[in-house]
Amino acid sequence: MEPLKLQGLQVGAPLTPAQARKLNGMRGTLRPYEMNDGSFIVLDVKKSLPEPVMQEVVASIGESDSSDLGAFFRKTDEASAKTGKTLIVVRYMSASTKDGEPLTAWMASSAATSFPGFNGGSAEEVAAQARAWADEQRDPAQMEVVIVPS
Incomplete structure (x- = not known):
């Protein structure tokens, strides 16, 4: 053998x-x-996900209904556990502002400790904000920004 x-x-x-x-x-x-x-x-876990893995992560998270935040977060948590990376997901979705006003926009969300959340007019804009935040964290290479197309 x-x-x-x-x-x-x-x-x-x-x-x-x-x-x-x-x-x-x-x-x-x-x-x-x-x-x-x-x-x-x-x-x-310290490098970007290989393209085939990124495609599976995007497809898995994309299966969840963007209006069902519970399902969205479950899919994101599953993908994070499977990849060993903290995922920051950028997706077009609806939520509420801190003042309770409805908001539909490109948003970034993550289970990362103290992640502030971002929103904006394009996926690229929000992904750039999220990556800049990740780059300031203790272990930025362990974080992966994932864009789920609308």
């Missing part, structure tokens, strides 16, 4: 199930990620 090699793994590289089991928690910030089709790829 050939030994399981974990040296030289690259973010986004495919893993066998045996490699994924061995990698789980054994290589610094590298983690196995199980794709929806049951395959595994390498991710690094």
Whole structure:
């Protein structure tokens, strides 16, 4: 039986199930990620999510109804746990201002401690605000801004 090699793994590289089991928690910030089709790829919680993972995260969060904040936050929490990253999600949605006024706009939300929330006229504007906030935090590389298209 050939030994399981974990040296030289690259973010986004495919893993066998045996490699994924061995990698789980054994290589610094590298983690196995199980794709929806049951395959595994390498991710690094200190680097941007590989494109296939980002696509799955966006699709999963996008399945939730933007008016059902409970479902939206559950999907976001599930994706955060699965990726090992704190997600800041930018999405067009409806909510209320601090004064109780209705607001429909591009908004950023996150379970990150003391996340202030942002809103604006475009996804890019709100994502830039969120990334600037993340960059000022103790561990900015662990945070990922995710834009869910409307």
